[in-house]
Amino acid sequence: MPAKSSTDPRAAAVEVLLAVLGRGRSLDRALAEHAPMDADGRDVGLCRAIAYGVLRHHRRLGAIRDRFLRTRLRDRDQDMALLLEIGFFQLVAMDVPAHAAVSETVAVARQRGKPWAAKLINAVLRRFQRDGDGCLAAVDADPAQRDSVPDWLLNRLRADWPAQWPELLAAQNDRAPMTLRVNQRRVSLTDYQHRLAAAGIAAAPLPGFDAALVLQTPVNVEALPGFDAGDCSVQDAVAQLAAPLLDAADHHRVLDACAAPGGKSAHLLERSRPSLLALDSDAARLQRVSETLDRLGLEGECRAADATLADQWWDGRPFDRILIDAPCSGTGVIRRHPDIKWLRRDADIARLADEQRRLLEALWPLLAVGGRLVYCTCSIIRAENESVVAAFVGDHADDVRAIPPGLSVGQSTGYGQQILTGEAGVDGFYYACLEKR
Ligand SMILES: C[S@@+](CC[C@H](N)C(=O)[O-])C[C@H]1O[C@@H](n2cnc3c(N)ncnc32)[C@H](O)[C@@H]1O
Known part of the structure; x- marks a missing residue:
């Protein structure tokens, strides 16, 4: 050996x-x-x-x-x-x-x-x-x-996306671009683009994404001007849609229920100054949220806890905004993590859908009346996305109102919006936005 x-x-x-x-x-x-x-x-x-x-x-x-x-x-x-x-x-x-x-x-x-x-x-x-x-x-x-896809995934994608599956399979084997999120609290998109150019790094904005710069060629983060000082972060553009959709204001109490490694928590704090509680059940991963917030000079409370067990961590005060970036199959990011194709099993999907539903059920009572909950995954499988949300809305018709996310990419699936891998050059993602009546 x-x-x-x-x-x-x-x-x-x-x-x-x-x-x-x-x-x-x-x-x-x-x-x-x-x-x-x-x-x-x-x-x-x-x-x-x-x-x-x-x-x-x-x-x-x-x-x-x-x-x-x-x-x-x-x-x-x-x-x-x-x-x-x-x-x-x-x-x-x-x-x-x-x-x-x-x-x-x-x-x-x-x-x-x-x-x-x-x-x-x-x-x-x-x-x-x-x-x-x-x-x-x-x-x-x-x-x-x-296209090198396991049978179970092919069958799901064919059933879920009868018109798009061939393109989708090909897109999963493309190399994903390296995309930055510019910390507009510190520097404007245009100024940062110029600083990149001065460092010999070509980058272009992406229409519809106000903080994103797509690099022509990936580089090590050490090469990015001002990275250590918090001027930018690495994050696919589609993940940059969560914070604007959540629309948190300075006076809001915000829960990021599945926060690690912290990309979306950091983005929402770059946009406004709400009081943020970032939870994750994985203490080691949660450490990365603290590190990211420190690097970016942002403040939020980080806590290792299972979000579904609210009695163990909730102080009883309702949240104005809740983000559930749920654990999922990761099928929308296969182009970045091709191992997902061979490590996931069909049986995982039902288990994940149960977990996703449990998160929604457990956290909905914690949302203030008039508050907003954003549910998202980096999955392109309906059973983890629209099916979970539709069943949840169906069972809570008295106080849930689904708002069309109105995103500039993707298609409506009913309550939410699905972005398929490669559309507009971004990763696959699903977003739904629920308000409490
Ligand atoms: C998709 S990742 C979140 C990515 C993160 N929002 C970001 O933008 O960087 C899902 C996270 O959910 C966490 N998680 C899974 N089940 C959980 C639970 N019951 N309570 C809290 N966190 C959970 C996982 O440890 C994982 O870090």
């Missing part, structure tokens, strides 16, 4: 993929554990690019592999199965010279003590170079393989 911190990007990518696909780790965590940290920047980048790419196209690459192998590799040779996917990915989608892609990939099999596999991988990748086109055409005839 290679050392844990292998500096060989392909060897490290095998470890990352084994951690995600074999042991169910998130991609972020697997990269933190296995990507070469002390190598030069290019190597780190290559491991990351391979890991993202293989996870985006895992089903397609696996289908190609299965067409070239007469028998399935044994479970204990899962590393070699993934190494073949790494080889195909480089040949199909990466700007790596083919001879280097093949020889470096084969070398990893040898390093891992599997010379038999080195021979096999060499032969298969060379055959793919010669006769791959027919194989690709056959594999891509099946949309589940072409």
Whole structure:
């Protein structure tokens, strides 16, 4: 076995993929554990690019592999199965010279003590170079393989978005842009755009999003002018719609019930100065909310608690505004987290919908009459979005009034508005806005 911190990007990518696909780790965590940290920047980048790419196209690459192998590799040779996917990915989608892609990939099999596999991988990748086109055409005839999506998710997206699903599947495999939220309490959008340009970072505003700048090329946050001083944050534009929709004023009491890591809490405090309680049931994640507020020079109370157990944390005074950015499948952000496709299961959806409904039921009594609750998720599955809200509104017809969110992107789904991944270049998201009569 290679050392844990292998500096060989392909060897490290095998470890990352084994951690995600074999042991169910998130991609972020697997990269933190296995990507070469002390190598030069290019190597780190290559491991990351391979890991993202293989996870985006895992089903397609696996289908190609299965067409070239007469028998399935044994479970204990899962590393070699993934190494073949790494080889195909480089040949199909990466700007790596083919001879280097093949020889470096084969070398990893040898390093891992599997010379038999080195021979096999060499032969298969060379055959793919010669006769791959027919194989690709056959594999891509099946949309589940072409767009690398698990059957359960394909079935849900087809049922939920009969007209849009093909585009949606393709958009999930695109690279997401890096988008900033400019802290307009400190600097205007135009001034910050100029400061970025002076630092050699090209960025453009996004119509309909008053604080967003989309970078032409992602950069490390350390390169962003004034980042440490709180001039900007990294946040997809669609997530920047929560704070304006919540419309909190200085005199309001606001609850952000599922706050970590704190992007939306911070945004709403950049826009006005309400008294904010930021809750999250995950104490470690909540720490990031405090850090974010500190960096941005904002003030709010952070508390680790289960939002559904109000008797453990609520002081009995109603909130004027409540944000429920509910735990969800994350299917709207697959382009940023392609591991979601392989880590989520269909059975998760019903469990998440129950949790989402429990949050709504538990927090609605805490809202003041005339107050507003924004429910949102980064999911594109109706069962977590419109279905949850419609059932809730149906059961509380006496005091719930759904307000059309009136967002500049997305489509009305009845009570709420759904933005599908890639629409206007943003992530997939759902918003509903409920007022108490
Ligand atoms: C989608 S994330 C929130 C993202 C956050 N609003 C932001 O903009 O940075 C959902 C969060 O809900 C938290 N959570 C899940 N169940 C919860 C509960 N019952 N009470 C409080 N927080 C919960 C999770 O720990 C997770 O941090």
